[in-house]
Each structure stands twice: as C-alpha cells, then as structure tokens.
Amino acid sequence: MIESPLPDTAFSRRIDALIRGLGGGLGIIWLALIVVIMVNVVCRYFFSEGFIQLEELQWHLYATGFLLGLSYAVTEDSHVRVDVLRSRWSDETLAWIECYGLLLLLLPFILLVLFASGPFVFYAFQTAEVSQSPGGLPLRWVIKMMLPLGFLLLLLATLSRLSRVLAFLFGASATKTEV
Numbered sequence: 001m002i003e004s005p006l007p008d009t010a011f012s013r014r015i016d017a018l019i020r021g022l023g024g025g026l027g028i029i030w031l032a033l034i035v036v037i038m039v040n041v042v043c044r045y046f047f048s049e050g051f052i053q054l055e056e057l058q059w060h061l062y063a064t065g066f067l068l069g070l071s072y073a074v075t076e077d078s079h080v081r082v083d084v085l086r087s088r089w090s091d092e093t094l095a096w097i098e099c100y101g102l103l104l105l106l107l108p109f110i111l112l113v114l115f116a117s118g119p120f121v122f123y124a125f126q127t128a129e130v131s132q133s134p135g136g137l138p139l140r141w142v143i144k145m146m147l148p149l150g151f152l153l154l155l156l157a158t159l160s161r162l163s164r165v166l167a168f169l170f171g172a173s174a175t176k177t178e179v
Helices: 010-025 027-047 052-076 091-126 140-169
Strands: none
Touching: 010 027, 010 052, 010 140, 027 052, 052 140, 091 140
C-alpha cells in the first residue's frame, strides 16, 4: 500500500462509486450464505435430512460473493499483499511496482480468464446445463456467469486503480486520503 494518498481521476471516481455500491450490497450474499449453512446443519443433524439443493446453494453463494468481492477488495486496497520491504522504499518506488504489477501480472490474468470463460458460460447457457446431482439446482449457467462478471468488475477496478497510480506517478495532486 502506498502511504501517500492516490489522486482520484474522473474515471476512477465513476468506477469506484459503482464498485463500492455493488460491494456494499454483497453483504446480503454473505448473510444468505450463513442462513443457508445454518438451515442445512439443522436439517442434517436434528432431522437427519440432507438437501442437495442447500449444499449447492451454499457454494453458489460463496462463489458469487467471492468473485464479485474481488473488485471491491482492489478498489478499497484491502487485498492481500506481500509488503516485506515496503518500509524501505519510497512511495514513488511502491507506485512503480504497483503499476508494473497491474500491467504485467493482474491485467493479463484478468484478460485470460475473461477470454477463456466466455465459451464456457455460453456453452452452459446454450445447452441449458443443470446440476448433475439428483435434485440439484437448475440453471447452472447462472453461477457460471459469475466468473466473467466478477472478472469484468475486477478489470474495471484494476483500470481504475491503474489510472490513480499513473496520476500519482505523473504529478496529479491527491484529492482524497487512501483507505
């Protein structure tokens, strides 16, 4: 994390507001996941009744929350970092490292996932794929759609972060404090 505040750009203000709005709404997914897990545990251990639909719904909610939450983590700069040498480097050096990391590592990975997930999701939609488990959930393509959607949001968050880092490196003044 760069200690000095990164300046906002017109692009980052719009994208960050969108992602923060979506991220705030993700809390309901995590709450729903907790409720589904609790209901599943009660049904299984108190009534000796298991429901495959609840088990599948659990991983659907978890995958949705995780995939859509990635962009929120990048926007809030709350993702995991390895900052062993951070205290020894200047903010400018850290910004250059971040810039190269975004350009050479994260963006190519995002584009690869987006490129590869398109046919995967389209095939599931085209064939009206359903769960292979007896009594499982229908519309498997809906959960598969979360992969490109999550990575599209991650792409936007990464481009927003990159615009802020570039503004920092090339002289724009900071307009807000880093979270």
